[in-house]
Each structure stands twice: as structure tokens, then as C-alpha cells.
Amino acid sequence: MRKIAPVERQMMRKEYVKQLVHVVRTQGFLSLTIQDIAKTMNLSRASLYNYFSSKEDIIMELTNLCIDYINEAGKTISNEELSYPLRFQKVFEQAVFSAVYASDLYLTDLKTSCIHLYEKKMHSRKEQLSAIHTFYRNGMKAEVFNQLNPSILIIQDETVLGKLVNTAFLVQEELSLKQALLDYYVAKKTQVLKPEYLQNTENEDIHAMVENILNKLAAI
Template sequence: MERQNEKQHNMRITLTSRLLTYVKKNGFQSLKMDEIAKIMDISRATLYKYFSTKEDIITFIVGLSIEYIHEIIEDSDADQVIVQRFQQTFEQTILLKEFFTDIFLRDLESSYPENYERLKESMKQREYQELAFYDEGIKEGFFNKIDGRLIVMQDEMLRNILDVKYLVENRLTVYQVLFDYYNLKKIQLFKPDKIKMIDDNLMIPKIEYMAQKISKTLY
């Protein structure tokens, strides 16, 4: 029975992952079960074996999202040096922005407010962790005295920059935006004598990966 439940759960993950790319780009509010089945590349009958309603699907996606955020929180290694944690935090921030697009969050808040609040609470927990890290960096003499809340607010700017129209009009690539933003945060946060400790070569392949991932959602 346990193996059967695990198989069912894994199949639900596979099916919703096929849907995620679509809903991150187009939202889900107007989607019908027939359309969802087409996007998942299965029959309507097969879809109902795994999900009884659209709300069931969205609730499952939100549950996975919350697990993902908690994994990020738990994976943050407090024993790492500030430089490594800065790079890790940057990567996590970008991946979360890619995962939770504006249109997905708007549809979630409008159609399923309880699920939206659950997700919002998890994102708040991650934000508290990020703010605690910025405070620690200041106390240890690595970071300039900048209010971490301003850094978090600045991260929201990425949603406006990582927009197809903005990128095309300004002849920017996703990679350029991410790499320049990484450098911007680095210069803002780190004291001049600490910046030389940062190995940017470690971030280049990660930024390339994130740029490819975001481009799939945008274009």
C-alpha cells in the first residue's frame, strides 16, 4: 500500500511539473480540466485518477512549493563563510523569483486565497532567514551597514526587469541581467576589502543555468 501511495505521489509530481511551465507563464485561472489534461499530455480519464478537481491540482502544487521553500531554509548552511552564503542566498532568491511568477501569484490569491496565505507564510519565513543573514554579515564586518529590508525590496525589482518587453526594448539578455544584478548586490553589500574574497567564477555556471531556466518561462 505504501509503495502504491508513493507511486501515485510521484506520478502527481510528474504531471504537475508538465503544467508548471504553462501556469508560470499564462496563469491557471481560466484553465479547464480538459485543457489541463492536454498540457499534461494525458487523457481526461487519466487526469481524474490523480486529481479530482483543479483546486486539488493547485493545492498539490502549492504543497510542493512550500516543501521547496523549507528545503531552501534547511539547506542554508550557517557554518559556511559569509561569501559562500551570499552566493547561495543570491542563487536561492533568483530561483524563487523564477518559480513564483506574478501571474501565478495573482491567480492564486484571487482563486485560492487560503493556499496563497500558506505560500505567503513560507516565503515570509525564508525572508526572515535572509534578513538574519544580512544582519550577521554586518556584525562580522563583511557587509556595509545597509538595512536588509531594502535589499529584499530591491529583489522585487527583478520581476519588472525580467519581462520580455523590457528585455527586448533594452536589448538585454536574461544572463546579462542576472550577472549584472549579482555584481550590483555584491558591491552594495560587501566592504571594499572583503570583495576580493569572492570567486565570481563559481557563480558563472549557476547564473547560466538560471538564465536558461528563466528564459524557458519568458519566451
């Protein structure tokens, strides 16, 4: 087999662990064997070891993928050169991906078996929450957002989006993920944005924003 260049190897590691997101979110990872993981990645067990040294190495890459996305989204949310309504969309997107990447099952397994990764993930989460709290508070001071409790807004996203990314729930409620995200986003921005700023966003392409989220989800 040809030698894999370090840059290509790292890129492929990220692509392969993306294929584990749904399984790990819905089943956790403690019960998964290396053979299970290789099958999900559509690799032979031997080929898997060309990219990963162990099961813990795979979980580390998956955790870092989640943290990297959160950190990247956080840069946009904290960019004061961008409008509050635009950054509000990024908060929404980040909340969707947090629901996908960090299910309770995954976090429980991480805490049980990889405490150092769990602590790294929780530190990232703490920074994420601090950035979102600051964003909401500043938006309220600027009189763009209604006076609401940021903690409640965050819990609301975690609860609702945790349900919406659950395929069984969508089937039960006869909803598509696209329509569910569209409806929730409209409800959320109506709740958060003051009326005058809602009027200024009438021409925004909400469908394009949700399609962008769905395309990113399809890639994992």
C-alpha cells in the first residue's frame, strides 16, 4: 500500500470519523468494537489501522472534530463587525451541530472511559456557553434582542434541537428535518429579536440557511 502523507492522513481521519457521528450519538461508543467501527467507516480492520492506532484514538479525533467546529463557529458569533441577526443565525447553526455531535449517550461514555477527553470537551463547552451568554447580553444592551434569560434560551435549544435531530421523533411527528428546523428557527427569532429587527430580516433567505445546515449535516 502506498505511503500516506501526513496532511492527507489527517484529512482522511476527519472524514472517516464523521461517518461515526450518527452511531455514536444514538448508541454511544463503549459497546462498539474495532470491527464495528471499521464496518461503519467502510474500511477493513487492517485499513483502519493505517489511520488510527486504537479505539481511543478514533474517539479522540471525533471529540476534536466537535471542539474544532464549536471553536470556529464561536469566532463568528464573537465578531462584532457582523450584525446581531446574522450572528444569531450562527448561534442557531452551532446549537444544531451541538445537538448532533454531543448527545447525552456520547458524553456519558466519554466521561466513563476517556476522562481527559471529557474534561477537554467540557472546557470547550464552558467557553462556548460563555460566548453565547455574552452575545445575548450584548444584543439586549444594544436593544436588538428582547430581554430574556440567556440560560433559558440555551436550555431551550438543547431540549428542542435534541428532539429534532432524533429520526424516530421526526417520523412519529411526521416532520422532515428541514421543515422542523425552519419552523423552530422562525419561532426562535420571533422570540429573541425585537419587532423592528424582525422587519429588517424579512428578506433573509431562511431556506438557504437551513439548506446550508442540512448540507453540512449530510457530510457527516
